Amino acid sequence: MIINNNLKMYVKKLRSSNLRPTKQRLEICHFLFDRKKTFHFTVETLNKKINMNGSTKVSLATIYNTVEAFTKAGYLKEILTSKNKSFYDTNIKSHHHFYDEGSKELTDIHYSQIKLSKVPMPPKGKKIKNLEVVIRIQK
């Protein structure tokens, strides 16, 4: 379960996302952030993981709400794909993806692996929030 050290971090993330630290939300944090590698997921896969391996039952609605709040707060990043399903990533650093249309798998590309030498100005009155490259690959 959640070790004390991470607990503080989770509470901080939750509070700064305007969420109270509840049993369910801490369980979600555990499955999202208590990892060595970064984690790509959909709400469906996260829900399965939590409810098969977790120590607390968490409803789908709570998972949706928490993931959305974390995404707004910047602790998760929504990935661009052409599927009608949302993919999220715990790696919020600027980085890019390979998207394999056969297997529908996403793989991180480290930001240092792609360099842009020219980027356009945003339209008037707007600023750039984020820039992502998706490289579609096939056999």
Next chain:
Amino acid sequence: MIINNNLKMYVKKLRSSNLRPTKQRLEICHFLFDRKKTFHFTVETLNKKINMNGSTKVSLATIYNTVEAFTKAGYLKEILTSKNKSFYDTNIKSHHHFYDEGSKELTDIHYSQIKLSKVPMPPKGKKIKNLEVVIRIQK
């Protein structure tokens, strides 16, 4: 309605997508390709346009099927976004997009406006099909 000149082109596009040229499919072609500017759309918006302004009634299922066949054949391109809805583009040349999360609008970026000076090798056994940049903008 469809002028004679375009008709031939539409029939060619349909045949090479393994579709017979029917009244309904020609009407879809008219709304997709008889344009000066490139066209961004979802099936929903295309359906509205056709059935409000078109001269032939076309069912939603036919629109879905035709758009999918054109996308497979390469006459339309599916755009990457974070929404749970498919966006398509009649501009199939290599190009990129601004995505305004406020208004949910997509704007083309001409391929010459972005230059990449470093791109990673694809994983073993795979090749790069396509590379797209999406720049998310906000106020």
Next chain:
DNA sequence: TTCTAGTTTAGAATTATTATAAACTAAATA
């Protein structure tokens, strides 16, 4: 300890998409 505003939940509602099967039609063949 009590109270209040926020939270969780199951299930209903909504939205996008895909599947189905009966009626229709393009175009190959006689």
Next chain:
DNA sequence: TATTTAGTTTATAATAATTCTAAACTAGAA
């Protein structure tokens, strides 16, 4: 040209992802 058949269209049903709802519950302030 008439007939045939394989492909097409359509309304509607089914499915999948997400959002909404309202009743029961709980964190944390007073």
